[in-house]
Amino acid sequence: MEAVRRIGNNIILSIELLLNNGFPSRLNPFYHLGSLTFFFFWIVLVSGIYVFIFFETSVAGAYPSVEYMTHDQWWLAGIMRSLHRYASDAAVISIFLHMLREFFRDHHRGVRWFSWITGVPTLWLVVILGITGYWLVWDQLAQYVALATAEMVDWIPMIPSVMVFNFLDNQITDRFFTLMAFLHLLGLPVALVFLLWTHVSRISQIDFNPPRPLATGAFLTLLVLSLVKPAVSHAPVQAGHSPMVLNLDWFYLNIYPLVDVMGPGWAWGISTGVTALLLMLPWMPAKKEQPAAEVNLEHCNGCGQCAKDCPYGSISMRRRTDGKKSEFEPTVNPTLCTACGICSGSCVSSNPFRMANATLKTGIEMPWFTVDALRQEVKSKLGALSGAGRVMVFGCEHGMDVTTLQDPGVAVVSLPCSGMLPPSMLDYVLKNGAEGVLVTGCRDGDCYHRFGNTWTEQRLSGEREPELFKRVDRARVVEFRVSDSSGERQALRQRLEAFRRSLSPSA
Numbered sequence: 001m002e003a004v005r006r007i008g009n010n011i012i013l014s015i016e017l018l019l020n021n022g023f024p025s026r027l028n029p030f031y032h033l034g035s036l037t038f039f040f041f042w043i044v045l046v047s048g049i050y051v052f053i054f055f056e057t058s059v060a061g062a063y064p065s066v067e068y069m070t071h072d073q074w075w076l077a078g079i080m081r082s083l084h085r086y087a088s089d090a091a092v093i094s095i096f097l098h099m100l101r102e103f104f105r106d107h108h109r110g111v112r113w114f115s116w117i118t119g120v121p122t123l124w125l126v127v128i129l130g131i132t133g134y135w136l137v138w139d140q141l142a143q144y145v146a147l148a149t150a151e152m153v154d155w156i157p158m159i160p161s162v163m164v165f166n167f168l169d170n171q172i173t174d175r176f177f178t179l180m181a182f183l184h185l186l187g188l189p190v191a192l193v194f195l196l197w198t199h200v201s202r203i204s205q206i207d208f209n210p211p212r213p214l215a216t217g218a219f220l221t222l223l224v225l226s227l228v229k230p231a232v233s234h235a236p237v238q239a240g241h242s243p244m245v246l247n248l249d250w251f252y253l254n255i256y257p258l259v260d261v262m263g264p265g266w267a268w269g270i271s272t273g274v275t276a277l278l279l280m281l282p283w284m285p286a287k288k289e290q291p292a293a294e295v296n297l298e299h300c301n302g303c304g305q306c307a308k309d310c311p312y313g314s315i316s317m318r319r320r321t322d323g324k325k326s327e328f329e330p331t332v333n334p335t336l337c338t339a340c341g342i343c344s345g346s347c348v349s350s351n352p353f354r355m356a357n358a359t360l361k362t363g364i365e366m367p368w369f370t371v372d373a374l375r376q377e378v379k380s381k382l383g384a385l386s387g388a389g390r391v392m393v394f395g396c397e398h399g400m401d402v403t404t405l406q407d408p409g410v411a412v413v414s415l416p417c418s419g420m421l422p423p424s425m426l427d428y429v430l431k432n433g434a435e436g437v438l439v440t441g442c443r444d445g446d447c448y449h450r451f452g453n454t455w456t457e458q459r460l461s462g463e464r465e466p467e468l469f470k471r472v473d474r475a476r477v478v479e480f481r482v483s484d485s486s487g488e489r490q491a492l493r494q495r496l497e498a499f500r501r502s503l504s505p506s507a
């Protein structure tokens with residue numbers, strides 16, 4: 001499974017690189033698939049409310065009311081109907097891509113298993129929502145869906161096999177129809193909202209809205225599609241007649257051809273098997289997490305920056321327990337901590353100029369990679385630097401493998417995330433033998449730990465605490481982020497060489 005994931009990861013990185021050539025990276029749709037799905041749901045909700053105004057919730061009234069919208073009030077209700085359908089289809093596409101991406105980019109294992117596992121039932125809910133929606137039109141497609149669904153339900157042992165006969169005889173009642181309408185309009189959407197709230201509950205600072213240009217582009221695309229190819233119904237239901245030609249919505253109704261060809265048992269078997277496989281993926285293989293961050297209260301001033309910066313909401317502030325001056329202290333929930341180290345980069349005490357002749361302690365840090373260990377590594381690598389244009393490179397283990405850049409004039413340190421780097425370390429490096437510092441990490445917009453890139457950028461530009469000291473010469477600091485793909489490795493090498501030459505023409 002790991003081999004499949006790695007291949008998929010390379011494919012996703014290549015597609016994203018391609019898109020980055022067409023969009024600015026902040027607008028790359030692949031970086032906003034979760035929030036794009038929310039946006040599509042908004043369109044579905046608003047258009048659904050409008051369509052509901054004209055919809056008749058009865059077996060006899062449903063079809064004519066939908067036809068009225070499409071043909072009589074095509075200029076608004078018809079467009080709304082089309083938007084409702086196409087935004088639902090777009091949501092399925094974005095959910096599917098979101099799921100693939102989270103898997104390929106390895107965001108589904110370890111501490112992040114929870115978001116994955118709660119994502120899986122949303123697939124079922126969304127598909128059932130779509131199916132009940134098609135049912136409500138009560139045309140020949142709805143009849144086909146009703147019959148095939150009944151076949152599937154009747155297949156389940158313990159359930160009396162009567163449903164299919166009801167639909168064959170066209171005996172659907174208004175009560176049953178109202179139940180479907182209730183499920184589609186209220187029951188399933190409420191369940192979906194609850195599930196999605198659970199889905200994102202362990203991630204902090206989520207942007208639920210895609211960037212405005214992306215949202216506008218997505219909306220206009222759906223609108224144009226609605227005008228060019230309005231959603232239409234099939235012919236009305238005819239008792240005792242099976243429809244000969246159907247235009248299936250493959251995004252929602254793909255299970256039914258399977259029922260036709262292989263029978264309901266196989267359809268159940270395949271969908272249950274796929275679900276079981278998805279549910280097992282976070283443990284195929286399980287991820288070995290490093291120990292969680294630890295707080296050293298004697299070195300913590302209670303500023304709360306670590307809690308603000310943690311991308312997983314694993315740090316919260318509580319009343320101080322050691323009687324020191326500040327009101328609050330951080331506490332780490334180890335079940336949410338991915339050990340990315342961003343908190344130790346955000347701690348003002350992670351200053352390598354402190355405790356010069358003793359073990360450096362800081363307010364919060366990784367027990368397996370302390371700030372003192374980082375300072376020692378930096379110190380020994382600086383000692384080995386020689387020649388002109390000496391540069392220290394700080395990389396991230398999820399971006400390019402920086403160890404390949406090492407040479408006598410280039411020292412490298414790889415971090416679990418570039419966000420672990422305290423800005424004062426740059427000053428330290430420049431004062432202790434390097435002429436320049438290059439900070440790299442995952443590709444822009446694609447940080448493995450969500451905010452490592454953003455926080456680093458903001459700390460270095462002075463927009464976020466702890467800031468890079470004003471005295472640091474900015475011309476000696478470069479940020480250049482790439483993923484570990486061949487073209488980008490080359491780009492980073494070239495950037496590094498150009499930087500070294502700018503520091504010392506003889507480099």
Ligand code: HEM
Binds near residue numbers: 107122208
């Ligand atoms: C209705 C469908 C869904 C919506 C609206 C949705 C939305 C979101 C959003 C907004 C995030 C936060 C992204 C961020 O800010 O970093 C997220 C995270 C995540 N989603 Fe979904 N999601 C959906 C379905 C799924 C499905 C089907 C799966 C997989 C089975 C999934 C797996 C994940 C994972 C693993 C994360 C965590 C990513 C991380 O920790 O960086 N989601 N989702």
